[in-house]
Amino acid sequence: MLSDALQNPHCKLEILWLKYCGITDEGCAALASALRSNPSHLRDLDLTGNELGDLGVKLLCAVLEDPHCKLEILWLCYCGVTDEGCAALASALRSNPHT
Template structure:
């Protein structure tokens, strides 16, 4: 069961068995009103690229105000990173912290995220 996000502005779902099915439910809940959530940590879950893609779709929304996002040890590869980089190119002005540590990211993922950092509107301050 997912927590009520709008009241807390934070979703701390570390290592609690969230899968891409849970990400679909979370993304669906956030889609109508993504402006309340400021922090979301999904680290240690088996999200894979499909889960990251679903959350990335929410990040593309210009009303999304997410500032801190954690996907460490989630099985993310370059494919999921590409979706995340695309979302950050679409809406670069809010995310301040991004944790992708412990994933299987190659050189192309690093290049995609680095390109996002070159955007003058990008506010990302901490990247792991």
């Protein structure tokens, strides 16, 4: 339901904190899909304490690479991100001057 709301073009949400919500790769895929369809308003995303792993991080990277993405703060503490996920994040952030 949250993904549906985020996809709505009238959604102007700027801060989304989903700490320790049990979000896995599947939930991250739905979140990333919603953010790709409406990326321009979200500025602060906190996914601390969710089991995203590298697959979830790679899905988020697609959002971060979008030139319409204006995300300024991304929290991924205790999410199981490895060196590979960090490298993907760094690449995505370098490719988008707005993030």
